[in-house]
Amino acid sequence: MKEIRKTKEILLSKAVVDGDYVSISQEIYNTAINTLDTADTQVQTTQNELSKTKEILDTAEAGLKEIEVEAFNNYKLMANGLITETITHELHSIVNDKHMNNIAGNFEALKGYLYENCVSMYNNNLIPIKDQSDLLINKVENVADLYNFLEKTFIKKNSYNEYSCESLKLVINTISEKLGSELEKNKIKIETLNINQQWYMPKGVLLHVLYNLFMNSVYWIDIRQKRAIKEEAYLVENNKIIVEQESDTNILVYDTGIGVLKKMEYVLFDALQSGKENDGRGMGLYIVKKLLNSFKADIELLENTNEFGNRYIFSISVPAECIR
Structure with a gap:
């Protein structure tokens, strides 16, 4: 601005005005042109800086919005988790009630x-009540069993940052035992390949991740089995869930199901995204990824495809400091 004012003063004092014409020396002309060139360069630089600043502000605003959404989702997860834990705890207490x-x-x-005095009441009333009671108790016991199984994954006071040494093989065996009836019903075997690693990580995370x-x-x-009834292409000889250790810091988890649906490939780990139609809440893998990311571990869906053309291999990796 000082150069512009100085040039203006020179022009006012040195220029000769004759009607519509103004005469200046070559030296003054060159000075004016240089000043304008400099001003133009500075204006262009300022515009570029303002454009970059706007981009930074837009990125920061988008990042802030993402943080707000993430925080909101986390609050919802905590609220849902608290409700779930409370309900399962109460159901668990029913089983142990005297x-x-x-x-x-x-x-x-x-x-x-009744069998001696009123057989019809025994058949028409007592047996249905007994069957309903058995069903209810069985369901409650299943919930209580699930509560006992998942209790180690609950976050409690002073335990949110508690780490423990987790044996991959032991955790897999624990889940296999828990899912025994489901695996047997669907004739599924859990197969491990080269699993011998232990990882030092937040307590209960590995159980939660692999269980999901x-x-x-x-x-x-x-x-896939249901589709195989009508479509022979979906027939598979052996139903398996495979956990394979790739390295000290990496395992692969895959199965003989149909794989990940095409529409889910790029949103699989987002909140409220599920390929299970009405059967899924769309939070499982989102929580899994966030749990792993919390200590710099990660999960991703590899590019490999199965015989149905779908990606199907999950890769779980942990930082080197987790190795034990």
């Missing part, structure tokens, strides 16, 4: 009395 201990004995007493992946495998193997 008043539940003698239900079978009470039914037997009624059975003996295995449950998804059971679901999609079942879907």
Whole structure:
């Protein structure tokens, strides 16, 4: 600005005005042109800087929005987790309630009395009540069993950053035992290849991650089996879930299901995205990825495709400091 004002003063003092014409020396002309060139360059530089600043501000605003959405999703997850834990805890307490201990004995007493005195009431009333009671108790016991299984993954006071040494093989065996009936029903075997590693990581994370992946495998193997009834192309001789150790810091998890649907390939780890139509909540793999990312581990879907043309191999990697 000083150069522009100085040039203006020179022009006002040195220029000769004659009607519509203004005469200046070559030296003054050159000075004016240089000043304008410099000003133009500075204006262009300023515009470029403003454009870059706007891009940075837009990126920062988008990042802030993403953080807000992420925080909101995390709050929802915590709320849902708290509700789930509370419900399962209450159902677990029902099983251990002292008043539940003698239900079978009470039914037997009624059975003996009614069988001798009123067979029709025994057949029409007591047996249906007994069947309904058995079903309810069985369901509650299953929830209680699930609570005991997943309790180690719950975040409790002063345990949010608790680490432990997790044996891959032991965790896989634990989940296999838990899913015993589901695996047996669908004739699925869990196969491990070269699994001998231990990882030092947040307590319960590996259990949560593999349990989620295995449950998804059971679901999609079942879907393939149902399709195989009508389409021979979906027939597979052996149903398997395979966990393969690629390196000290990496394992692969895959199965003989139909694989990941094309529409899910690039949104698989986003919140509220599910290929299970009405059967999925779309939060499982989102939570899995966030849990792993929390200590610089990760999960990704590899490019490899199966015989159905779908990507199907999940790669789980942990940082080197997790190796034990």
